[in-house]
Amino acid sequence: MSTAIQVNKPEPITNGKQVVVFDNDTDVKKTIRTLEAGKPIVISGFYSNGLVLLKALKVHLDRKLPNESFQEQRAYRAAYHTLSNRILIEIEDHKIALKKAPFIGWLEKLYPEMSDFVLPFPQVQGLNSSWQWYKNGVKIPVLRNKIHPYYGTYFPTRFDHLILFDNWLKRYEGPKKKAVDVGVGSGILSLQLVKHGFQKVFGTDINPNAIVGLTAFMGDTKLSRKIELDHAPLFGKYDKPVELIVFNPPWLPKTSKEDDVDEAIYYDENLFPDFFEAATQRLLPEGQLVILFSNLSEITNPKAIHPIEKELSEGGRFQLERCFKKKVRKASTETKRDQHWRVSEEVELWVLTHK
Numbered sequence: 001m002s003t004a005i006q007v008n009k010p011e012p013i014t015n016g017k018q019v020v021v022f023d024n025d026t027d028v029k030k031t032i033r034t035l036e037a038g039k040p041i042v043i044s045g046f047y048s049n050g051l052v053l054l055k056a057l058k059v060h061l062d063r064k065l066p067n068e069s070f071q072e073q074r075a076y077r078a079a080y081h082t083l084s085n086r087i088l089i090e091i092e093d094h095k096i097a098l099k100k101a102p103f104i105g106w107l108e109k110l111y112p113e114m115s116d117f118v119l120p121f122p123q124v125q126g127l128n129s130s131w132q133w134y135k136n137g138v139k140i141p142v143l144r145n146k147i148h149p150y151y152g153t154y155f156p157t158r159f160d161h162l163i164l165f166d167n168w169l170k171r172y173e174g175p176k177k178k179a180v181d182v183g184v185g186s187g188i189l190s191l192q193l194v195k196h197g198f199q200k201v202f203g204t205d206i207n208p209n210a211i212v213g214l215t216a217f218m219g220d221t222k223l224s225r226k227i228e229l230d231h232a233p234l235f236g237k238y239d240k241p242v243e244l245i246v247f248n249p250p251w252l253p254k255t256s257k258e259d260d261v262d263e264a265i266y267y268d269e270n271l272f273p274d275f276f277e278a279a280t281q282r283l284l285p286e287g288q289l290v291i292l293f294s295n296l297s298e299i300t301n302p303k304a305i306h307p308i309e310k311e312l313s314e315g316g317r318f319q320l321e322r323c324f325k326k327k328v329r330k331a332s333t334e335t336k337r338d339q340h341w342r343v344s345e346e347v348e349l350w351v352l353t354h355k
């Protein structure tokens with residue numbers, strides 16, 4: 001079943017041994033010229049040599065490329081992405097083959113069939129920070145236990161919407177037999193549903209890592225009998241109507257034409273119409289549809305269309321039962337630039353019922 005699902009992971013580079021080496025004696029400028037010529041560089045000696053080279057690459061691009069306008073920033077990021085991904089690291093026996101390198105358990109978990117390979121340094125950095133989150137866990141205020149987000153899976157770093165959902169669940173008086181959690185991610189909403197007494201939750205996600213990660217997290221515990229998962233869009237194989245459907249969708253519309261935008265954050269124009277159409281068929285007559293959302297998109301773009309308001313006014317399928325809003329608490333670490341709009345940021349919990 002879920003063990004057959006292929007997870008997303010950084011693609012190993014297998015085309016032979018790389019010859020151009022960078023260590024603490026190598027000339028940085030020459031190395032950057034090599035990268036610009038399209039040739040890969042392998043880091044040697046200490047892990048920190050890779051960090052030194054990345055930093056030098058930033059300084060080099062700062063001097064070379066403008067980085068002001070939207071277009072310029074995009075071009076800068078693209079150049080940095082291309083060049084930095086030519087900086088490679090060798091993995092031997094599932095470990096980074098460098099001195100003073102961090103231990104990254106993902107190298108064994110994600111590549112069971114391969115012990116020696118090569119990865120781009122920025123990807124290794126991503127694996128490293130993900131491993132820290134996974135190993136240490138993330139404390140979520142509405143849950144007793146920490147969650148351990150799997151590599152490449154969305155997890156929340158702010159919790160106001162989860163508190164809103166928890167308060168709603170405290171007052172929920174309907175039946176608690178079955179619910180669907182569309183876009184289950186690292187499983188927080190499903191865990192909240194179970195905590196509040198739901199007997200069975202069906203979770204779906206288009207991200208294979210979310211499904212594989214949550215399956216592994218639940219293991220053989222009681223939870224694994226309460227939360228059932230399907231790697232599929234929207235409702236997947238769950239087509240029998242239920243009394244509660246919850247969805248914490250991406251909160252921002254896709255604007256760029258880039259392909260690889262994060263589908264936990266950005267939605268395409270079909271997501272909401274398709275979701276509402278499928279939801280009408282899978283909600284019991286007295287059932288409730290709960291959607292977590294935010295005014296993030298409206299704050300940054302006054303012309304933004306609110307997909308739930310649009311459904312209510314044009315869809316003809318659902319009516320508004322309640323909408324709860326909660327101001328987002330400011331995080332102390334955020335920059336001043338972010339704060340000016342965060343002042344008015346609110347999360348929303350929409351309760352819809354059949355018309």
Ligand SMILES: C[S@@+](CC[C@H](N)C(=O)[O-])C[C@H]1O[C@@H](n2cnc3c(N)ncnc32)[C@H](O)[C@@H]1O
Nearest residue numbers: 154183184185205206207233234248249263264
């Ligand atoms: C904002 S995250 C929410 C995750 C989790 N429910 C939570 O509240 O922490 C949105 C999730 O929806 C998933 N997703 C996006 N489009 C989807 C679709 N069409 N069908 C199923 N899942 C989808 C993403 O992969 C992501 O895991």
